[in-house]
Amino acid sequence: MHCDVAVIGGGPGGLAAAISARERGARHVLVIERAEELGGILPQCIHNGFGVGVFGEDLTGPTYAQRYVDRALELGVEVLPDTMVLEVEGRRRIAATNAQHGILEIEAQAIVLAMGCRERPRGALGIPGTRPAGVYTAGTAQRLVNMEGYMPGQRFVILGSGDIGMIMARRLTFEGGRVERLLEIQPFVSGLMRNVVQCLQDFDIPLQLSHTVVDIRGEDRVEAVVAAEVDLNWQPIPGTEEVIPCDTLLLSVGLIPENELSRQAGVELDGSTGGPYVDEGFQTSVPGIFAAGNVVHVYDLVDDVSRAGERAGVSAADFALGRRGESAPRVRLRAGDNIRYVVPQVLDPGSLHAEGQRLQMRVRRPVEEPVYLVVEARSRNGREKGEVLLRRRLRYVRPGEMVSLSLPQAIASRIQEAEELWVSVEERDG
Ligand SMILES: Cc1cc2nc3c(=O)[nH]c(=O)nc-3n(C[C@H](O)[C@H](O)[C@H](O)COP(=O)(O)OP(=O)(O)OC[C@H]3O[C@@H](n4cnc5c(N)ncnc54)[C@H](O)[C@@H]3O)c2cc1C
Numbered sequence: 001m002h003c004d005v006a007v008i009g010g011g012p013g014g015l016a017a018a019i020s021a022r023e024r025g026a027r028h029v030l031v032i033e034r035a036e037e038l039g040g041i042l043p044q045c046i047h048n049g050f051g052v053g054v055f056g057e058d059l060t061g062p063t064y065a066q067r068y069v070d071r072a073l074e075l076g077v078e079v080l081p082d083t084m085v086l087e088v089e090g091r092r093r094i095a096a097t098n099a100q101h102g103i104l105e106i107e108a109q110a111i112v113l114a115m116g117c118r119e120r121p122r123g124a125l126g127i128p129g130t131r132p133a134g135v136y137t138a139g140t141a142q143r144l145v146n147m148e149g150y151m152p153g154q155r156f157v158i159l160g161s162g163d164i165g166m167i168m169a170r171r172l173t174f175e176g177g178r179v180e181r182l183l184e185i186q187p188f189v190s191g192l193m194r195n196v197v198q199c200l201q202d203f204d205i206p207l208q209l210s211h212t213v214v215d216i217r218g219e220d221r222v223e224a225v226v227a228a229e230v231d232l233n234w235q236p237i238p239g240t241e242e243v244i245p246c247d248t249l250l251l252s253v254g255l256i257p258e259n260e261l262s263r264q265a266g267v268e269l270d271g272s273t274g275g276p277y278v279d280e281g282f283q284t285s286v287p288g289i290f291a292a293g294n295v296v297h298v299y300d301l302v303d304d305v306s307r308a309g310e311r312a313g314v315s316a317a318d319f320a321l322g323r324r325g326e327s328a329p330r331v332r333l334r335a336g337d338n339i340r341y342v343v344p345q346v347l348d349p350g351s352l353h354a355e356g357q358r359l360q361m362r363v364r365r366p367v368e369e370p371v372y373l374v375v376e377a378r379s380r381n382g383r384e385k386g387e388v389l390l391r392r393r394l395r396y397v398r399p400g401e402m403v404s405l406s407l408p409q410a411i412a413s414r415i416q417e418a419e420e421l422w423v424s425v426e427e428r429d430g
Contacts (some may be wrong), residue, residue: 020074021313024317048166128214134152142171156248166182266286292311293308329349332420340363360405373426378390388416389404390411
């Protein structure tokens with residue numbers, strides 16, 4: 001098969017990219033999705049909270065997804081469901097498989113990687129104990145309850161304060177289960193504060209910070225977990241162990257961008273995000289290969305995933321139609337004090353002449369008082385402080401809440417000479 005733009009993954013990131021690629025003029029846009037249906041993770045997210053940013057409405061996940069599916073089909077986007085992409089080559093060839101065609105080879109002028117992310121499983125955590133039934137990731141439990149109609153247990157302990165774990169604490173309570181406790185190893189929550197309030201506090205579900213699971217008990221089925229308080233280095237403090245009887249342990253301990261295909265394609269990955277390095281148009285280090293959504297970095301809100309997908313789709317269409325010029329000089333974005341990462345990681349200063357550019361980042365640790373977000377221009381690997389281009393006051397910063405910052409057009413001429421832009425959190429009220 002041949003197409004202008006091939007999108008791998010039919011979640012909100014991929015659908016937004018496909019729609020905007022079509023709207024931008026790409027004729028043949030193909031979405032390849034391994035599941036039977038489009039929508040990515042959203043069909044199992046039957047709670048509300050989606051779409052406030054994009055539609056100004058509070059929608060459920062399936063409703064939000066359906067709007068994008070309808071628009072994509074209306075625009076004539078071609079869809080290959082039930083089709084697994086096995087390989088992507090840097091020269092923009094895709095190998096995929098499905099029951100109908102066997103092996104498919106697809107040649108695309110441009111590719112958008114939109115494979116989403118996956119949950120960190122128990123094996124990656126190294127919790128000691130037996131291997132009884134009753135240990136699930138929160139997303140698996142969500143699928144069982146919301147789509148397949150199974151309750152995975154009755155008495156739950158949830159490890160990790162990621163958003164999926166908190167949302168599932170509420171869901172399981174609605175379904176008649178009892179959530180004994182939610183344990184978080186860090187001294188702060190890793191998900192959104194709105195979920196702490198709406199999913200835990202409103203249902204009197206206890207949250208214990210600086211606590212983890214040190215043992216899982218049970219032969220055939222989980223019978224209890226042993227929780228303990230941890231010190232600042234996340235080491236269990238002897239004498240603080242507590243046995244919590246339960247039949248199910250849910251893990252909500254982080255999401256990892258799904259990048260096996262990106263790696264195969266020779267795309268350079270950022271160790272801090274787990275996703276590809278991208279420029280302001282979401283092009284990866286391989287020309288003609290773009291990335292959209294949670295494959296780039298894990299977003300909090302689907303609205304931001306869709307917006308990023310739109311951007312990637314426009315860039316991919318421009319590339320496919322030969323409208324993207326030669327690569328311009330690039331400025332590297334660097335994470336300074338209390339910043340874990342910044343996306344995009346590279347920026348064409350010329351792009352700022354046309355429009356403002358949105359940076360997205362996460363902080364390393366929470367500061368519950370006003371701080372400044374500072375952007376400075378420095379020379380390469382400059383350790384010296386540079387010219388301050390922007391300073392924005394924030395009421396607080398939290399690792400679980402992504403921070404967005406717009407670089408205005410007005411600073412375009414001031415970054416022409418810069419090699420690096422450093423973004424830092426400044427805690428002094430200055
Ligand atoms: C449990 C949960 C609750 C959430 N709650 C909220 C909320 O309340 N509000 C909110 O705004 N956001 C919420 N989100 C976030 C939002 O759902 C995600 O940010 C969004 O779905 C990410 O979109 P995506 O397109 O990047 O990835 P996904 O939705 O994961 O889609 C990726 C798609 O790629 C496909 N794929 C992967 N690999 C291949 C391959 N090799 N071949 C073919 N197809 C492939 C997958 O099958 C999948 O369909 C929640 C997320 C989760 C998991």
